[in-house]
Amino acid sequence: xxxxxxSIKRHRTTDVTLTVTSPDGTPLAGQxxxxxxxxxxxxxxxxxxxxxxxxxxxxxxxxxxxxxxRMAGLWLxxxxxxxxxxxxxxFEPERGRPDTRRVLAAARWFADRGLAVKGHPLxxxxxxxxxxxxxxxxxxxxxQVARIQRELKDFAGxxxxxDVINEVVIMPVFDKYDNGITRLCRExxxxxxxxxVFDAAxxxxxxxxxxxxxxxxxxxYECLIEGVLExxxxxxxxxxxxxxxxxxxxxxxxxxxxxxxxxxxLPIHFTESTxxxxxxxxxxIVDLNDxxxxxxxxxPEGEARQADEMTRHxxxxxxxxxxxxxxxxxxxxxxxxxxxxxxxxxxxxTPKPSYEALHSLIKGSWWLPPTPLTTDENGRTTFTGFLGxxxxxxxxxxxxxxxxxxxxxxxxxxx
Amino acid sequence: xxxxxxSIKRHRTTDVTLTVTSPDGTPLAGQxxxxxxxxxxxxxxxxxxxxxxxxxxxxxxxxxxxxxxRMAGLWLxxxxxxxxxxxxxxFEPERGRPDTRRVLAAARWFADRGLAVKGHPLxxxxxxxxxxxxxxxxxxxxxQVARIQRELKDFAGxxxxxDVINEVVIMPVFDKYDNGITRLCRExxxxxxxxxVFDAAxxxxxxxxxxxxxxxxxxxYECLIEGVLExxxxxxxxxxxxxxxxxxxxxxxxxxxxxxxxxxxLPIHFTESTxxxxxxxxxxIVDLNDxxxxxxxxxPEGEARQADEMTRHxxxxxxxxxxxxxxxxxxxxxxxxxxxxxxxxxxxxTPKPSYEALHSLIKGSWWLPPTPLTTDENGRTTFTGFLGxxxxxxxxxxxxxxxxxxxxxxxxxxx
Numbered sequence: 066x067x068x069x070x071x072s073i074k075r076h077r078t079t080d081v082t083l084t085v086t087s088p089d090g091t092p093l094a095g096q097x098x099x100x101x102x103x104x105x106x107x108x109x110x111x112x113x114x115x116x117x118x119x120x121x122x123x124x125x126x127x128x129x130x131x132x133x134x135r136m137a138g139l140w141l142x143x144x145x146x147x148x149x150x151x152x153x154x155x156f157e158p159e160r161g162r163p164d165t166r167r168v169l170a171a172a173r174w175f176a177d178r179g180l181a182v183k184g185h186p187l188x189x190x191x192x193x194x195x196x197x198x199x200x201x202x203x204x205x206x207x208x209q210v211a212r213i214q215r216e217l218k219d220f221a222g223x224x225x226x227x228d229v230i231n232e233v234v235i236m237p238v239f240d241k242y243d244n245g246i247t248r249l250c251r252e253x254x255x256x257x258x259x260x261x262v263f264d265a266a267x268x269x270x271x272x273x274x275x276x277x278x279x280x281x282x283x284x285x286y287e288c289l290i291e292g293v294l295e296x297x298x299x300x301x302x303x304x305x306x307x308x309x310x311x312x313x314x315x316x317x318x319x320x321x322x323x324x325x326x327x328x329x330x331l332p333i334h335f336t337e338s339t340x341x342x343x344x345x346x347x348x349x350i351v352d353l354n355d356x357x358x359x360x361x362x363x364x365p366e367g368e369a370r371q372a373d374e375m376t377r378h379x380x381x382x383x384x385x386x387x388x389x390x391x392x393x394x395x396x397x398x399x400x401x402x403x404x405x406x407x408x409x410x411x412x413x414x415t416p417k418p419s420y421e422a423l424h425s426l427i428k429g430s431w432w433l434p435p436t437p438l439t440t441d442e443n444g445r446t447t448f449t450g451f452l453g454x455x456x457x458x459x460x461x462x463x464x465x466x467x468x469x470x471x472x473x474x475x476x477x478x479x480x
Numbered sequence: 481x482x483x484x485x486x487s488i489k490r491h492r493t494t495d496v497t498l499t500v501t502s503p504d505g506t507p508l509a510g511q512x513x514x515x516x517x518x519x520x521x522x523x524x525x526x527x528x529x530x531x532x533x534x535x536x537x538x539x540x541x542x543x544x545x546x547x548x549x550r551m552a553g554l555w556l557x558x559x560x561x562x563x564x565x566x567x568x569x570x571f572e573p574e575r576g577r578p579d580t581r582r583v584l585a586a587a588r589w590f591a592d593r594g595l596a597v598k599g600h601p602l603x604x605x606x607x608x609x610x611x612x613x614x615x616x617x618x619x620x621x622x623x624q625v626a627r628i629q630r631e632l633k634d635f636a637g638x639x640x641x642x643d644v645i646n647e648v649v650i651m652p653v654f655d656k657y658d659n660g661i662t663r664l665c666r667e668x669x670x671x672x673x674x675x676x677v678f679d680a681a682x683x684x685x686x687x688x689x690x691x692x693x694x695x696x697x698x699x700x701y702e703c704l705i706e707g708v709l710e711x712x713x714x715x716x717x718x719x720x721x722x723x724x725x726x727x728x729x730x731x732x733x734x735x736x737x738x739x740x741x742x743x744x745x746l747p748i749h750f751t752e753s754t755x756x757x758x759x760x761x762x763x764x765i766v767d768l769n770d771x772x773x774x775x776x777x778x779x780p781e782g783e784a785r786q787a788d789e790m791t792r793h794x795x796x797x798x799x800x801x802x803x804x805x806x807x808x809x810x811x812x813x814x815x816x817x818x819x820x821x822x823x824x825x826x827x828x829x830t831p832k833p834s835y836e837a838l839h840s841l842i843k844g845s846w847w848l849p850p851t852p853l854t855t856d857e858n859g860r861t862t863f864t865g866f867l868g869x870x871x872x873x874x875x876x877x878x879x880x881x882x883x884x885x886x887x888x889x890x891x892x893x894x895x
Contacts, residue, residue: 251743285700288670
């Protein structure tokens with residue numbers, strides 16, 4: 066931790082003083098113990114979309130399954146937080162037949178392994194259910210509320226976090242194609258729409274962490290947030306997308322953006338971050354979906370740049386105390402959004418330098434591997450570590466503990 | 481009115497049936513009467529800034545005063561609505577010494593001539609008072625509220641309309657220079673800022689028409705408006721700026737913009753419209769204030785274009801029923817904002833074609849000149865006219881009347 070960014074050290078780490086005692090209170094003096102980090106408090110996430118077929122045993126070929134298992138292991142070795150897909154049009158293409166079983170199996174798989182799981186998104190005009198078009202606005206609203214309540218009840222205890230509503234800034238003026246959600250939002254207005262979906266979600270699972278999420282980083286999103294907060298709607302975290310297909314934002318813009326949205330005192334989640342390892346999308350494209358090319362190759366120069374930007378991006382996010390989570394938007398280039406070379410792995414499943422670059426932070430510079438320590442005559446020992454979950458192993462036992470507050474932490478552990 | 485745009489005819493005119501009787505109720509049958517329009521209901525406005533020195537008798541040279549008087553006459557022949565300057569930094573450069581007397585004299589001059597008068601603006605980060613910088617945010621807020629209450633009381637009965645607050649979308653993130661209003665808005669938030677200034681204005685003059693005004697025509701302004709309305713703040717009209725230094729918007733964009741903001745059911749005022757008679761500002765300029773050149777000449781081609789666009793712009797605005805007012809931002813090129821050739825008159829006070837183009841609409845195609853009519857055996861006569869104020873002159877008397885509702889109007893006048 067010698068070269069650690071001072072802001073990261075200040076906001077993300079703590080100097081721990083452990084006092085180790087036996088069950089009768091006697092200090093374990095002069096003993097060899099081992100401290101090892103088990104998890105980060107910071108949520109390092111990725112979409113887990115690719116893993117759903119594997120988890121559900123849908124891969125038929127043996128080689129394919131073995132490959133998927135290897136990739137799943139690499140996925141789990143880097144991330145502690147998974148986002149699963151709830152696009153309404155794909156989740157429930159036929160009304161009344163939701164894809165609950167498959168997605169629930171995937172969510173349980175991650176949750177059983179100790180990961181935080183998020184559902185994305187519960188309300189959005191894009192990829193929404195086509196059958197909404199046949200309904201009146203009042204019925205679209207009722208279906209949207211019922212859908213949210215169903216998902217939050219079906220996934221309660223497994224998925225604890227939701228992008229409740231996505232891209233509301235553009236929602237009522239979205240004009241690419243007609244859809245039920247835009248129609249409804251245009252009629253009732255953005256804030257009543259947000260209130261409706263948040264009320265439904267909160268009511269169905271009051272323990273869940275509920276996010277408002279948007280790609281619009283302009284003052285429009287600020288204005289929306291201020292209206293929402295003024296209206297008394299409780300948002301648990303603000304989601305900022307950062308699909309950087311047109312180029313890495315850089316430290317200055319990233320920090321300025323975080324500062325603008327951190328003003329509201331809410332945790333900031335970078336919900337959708339993308340960095341390319343190929344050529345960039347031209348700057349004149351406004352809606353990223355409009356850029357369609359046959360092939361978007363990952364290149365050696367692009368991969369070097371991606372690895373560098375990955376390091377800078379994650380370092381920047383951890384340096385700002387308001388940021389609590391980042392979800393990277395794509396694990397491999399296979400079936401990646403827009404066909405972009407955005408993953409840590411190429412389409413042929415070979416790793417790009419970005420995987421190792423990020424791994425060397427999350428499980429390297431920012432991680433305490435099993436570390437032998439010796440307690441003093443009072444059973445005390447000290448170490449500095451990132452906030453998160455740890456194990457203390459003595460000759461006799463292994464005891465789990467957490468450190469949650471940056472700065473200094475004093476803990477007494479009975480082993 | 482034969483060639484009138486059908487939307488303008490539908491929304492702006494009425495077919496009037498007048499029944500003219502003598503005081504004892506006898507119909508004035510078979511009589512020659514004259515109907516003449518005196519004013520438009522629609523507010524055709526312009527900044528009246530240029531006229532303040534003339535009205536206050538501050539012009540020293542005789543030729544200069546005569547010229548100003550001639551220009552004032554031309555001004556009054558075109559417009560029925562004047563906007564006067566209340567930029568805090570110029571209105572009260574030294575705390576406690578506001579420029580009330582001069583501006584009040586100007587406001588009275590317009591009001592005495594039957595014009596509607598608006599003050600612009602009561603709260604804005606640009607051109608605000610420098611001395612706010614020495615105050616705490618709480619004291620800035622108190623000074624802002626006191627300033628609004630003072631102006632609304634001092635000008636009550638003379639100025640009936642106010643741009644209460646200007647450009648709130650950018651206000652808290654404005655970064656060109658430090659100022660007290662940005663500081664305050666950043667601390668308390670946009671909506672509390674708007675509530676504070678509207679409460680102050682409403683409280684000081686509950687009859688006044690109070691506007692929220694912005695140049696940002698993006699979804700940011702929509703989001704702000706939705707938050708403001710959701711917060712229960714009463715806005716009387718929405719101000720949309722349209723400084724078209726980078727080119728005329730055209731009919732499609734103009735109507736789409738009006739449609740987006742008309743959704744809130746509030747009257748729309750085009751508060752600041754500008755069309756150039758010289759070269760356009762390059763499109764890459766984001767803040768118009770950043771474009772500084774030594775000379776910005778009015779050209780023959782530019783003047784022809786300006787006249788054409790003026791006709792199209794005003795025709796478009798009148799075709800949409802939500803628009804109730806337009807203020808043109810500049811009468812002459814002398815001392816025009818940014819030095820742009822935006823006026824109806826060149827810097828040497830000679831008229832551009834745009835003056836005649838607009839005059840031929842407001843006092844031509846859209847105007848009923850003194851028109852002789854003959855009443856039938858029941859004292860009835862009919863005409864079609866723009867909503868506004870009229871005089872009916874019989875052999876004996878002149879009677880004023882108003883028509884306010886588009887479509888059909890039946891009126892009984894006692895002469």
